Amino acid sequence: MSEEVLDFEREYSPSRWSPRFSTPEQVLQNHVKLVTEASLDAVIKIPHELDIEYGPTSGQKLDIFGTDLPNDARIFVYVHGGYWQELSREISRYPVKPFYRGGIKTIIIGYDLCPTVTLGEIIKEIQNAAKYVFEYAEKMNSRGLYFAGHSAGAHLVSKILDNAELLQNTSGSNRLHGVFLISGVYDLRDLIKTTVNAPLKLNETTAAAFSPILSNYQHIRDSDVFDKIRVHIIVGKHDSPTFQKQSRDFWKVLQSNFGVNAYLDIMENLDHFDIVEALGELENYLKFFISNCFCD
Numbered sequence: 256m257s258e259e260v261l262d263f264e265r266e267y268s269p270s271r272w273s274p275r276f277s278t279p280e281q282v283l284q285n286h287v288k289l290v291t292e293a294s295l296d297a298v299i300k301i302p303h304e305l306d307i308e309y310g311p312t313s314g315q316k317l318d319i320f321g322t323d324l325p326n327d328a329r330i331f332v333y334v335h336g337g338y339w340q341e342l343s344r345e346i347s348r349y350p351v352k353p354f355y356r357g358g359i360k361t362i363i364i365g366y367d368l369c370p371t372v373t374l375g376e377i378i379k380e381i382q383n384a385a386k387y388v389f390e391y392a393e394k395m396n397s398r399g400l401y402f403a404g405h406s407a408g409a410h411l412v413s414k415i416l417d418n419a420e421l422l423q424n425t426s427g428s429n430r431l432h433g434v435f436l437i438s439g440v441y442d443l444r445d446l447i448k449t450t451v452n453a454p455l456k457l458n459e460t461t462a463a464a465f466s467p468i469l470s471n472y473q474h475i476r477d478s479d480v481f482d483k484i485r486v487h488i489i490v491g492k493h494d495s496p497t498f499q500k501q502s503r504d505f506w507k508v509l510q511s512n513f514g515v516n517a518y519l520d521i522m523e524n525l526d527h528f529d530i531v532e533a534l535g536e537l538e539n540y541l542k543f544f545i546s547n548c549f550c551d
């Protein structure tokens with residue numbers, strides 16, 4: 256491998272940048288252990304409905320937690336990461352308990368992974384899931400809907416935002432108040448040079464077509480309905496320089512080119528993994544944002 260390719264490989268390997276452990280393997284092992292335990296705890300303790308099918312394939316399922324809360328409770332929706340090829344809904348239920356204690360329901364969205372399906376298909380799955388969630392929020396008369404995604408999940412949530420048709424023609428979409436994009440990738444073109452692309456098989460055309468940074472967001476500013484949407488782009492001070500740049504560049508595009516209410520939050524002392532492990536803690540930055548900053 257050339258020097259340049261090795262650099263890309265390193266920049267796009269989040270576990271190599273955590274200062275908390277001596278090897279990348281330890282970072283990942285610790286992450287999977289923490290999120291698995293917190294997810295099991297959520298299933299044991301919080302009233303739920305699991306494995307709700309939002310589409311025909313085996314990955315298209317979601318879980319609703321906090322089913323005993325008032326119908327009009329706010330809803331937090333979470334999309335996990337793993338470069339569209341690893342992790343699962345079953346071990347991504349860790350944000351549930353803190354939100355439940357704050358009277359907020361949580362919906363965990365699952366999806367099929369590459370190479371079983373293509374990235375284009377995953378994007379469509381997440382948009383189907385968003386349609387399901389918007390209509391559920393409408394049926395429940397929910398006071399507010401908040402979407403968050405981590406890493407590849409932040410990319411997928413961005414692909415909900417760039418879909419004008421979905422946002423304008425789905426009942427309940429006007430209940431979307433906030434979007435949190437955590438340590439995401441918004442420009443996929445450099446991934447082609449890395450091993451991340453092996454199961455994805457992106458080429459120049461598909462990588463550009465699936466890059467949220469190249470999309471149009473005019474509809475968000477133009478529509479009265481979406482005034483309320485705030486987009487928080489969140490990245491760790493211990494994410495790689497390229498991940499930090501991806502967040503900064505996307506934030507600039509959203510707010511300068513399209514006038515979206517976008518905020519850039521660089522989290523001191525957090526890396527690619529504890530930035531979401533923190534969501535399992537009773538008080539955390541997202542719960543704070545949702546409970547205090549988004550009044551009806």
Ligand SMILES: N[C@@H](CC(=O)c1ccccc1NC=O)C(=O)O
Pocket residue numbers: 267268269270271279283336337338339342405406407408
């Ligand atoms: N092989 C990767 C794993 C990884 O990127 C990852 C792991 C868990 C959650 C998100 C991840 N990255 C992007 O979605 C790494 O080097 O850390």
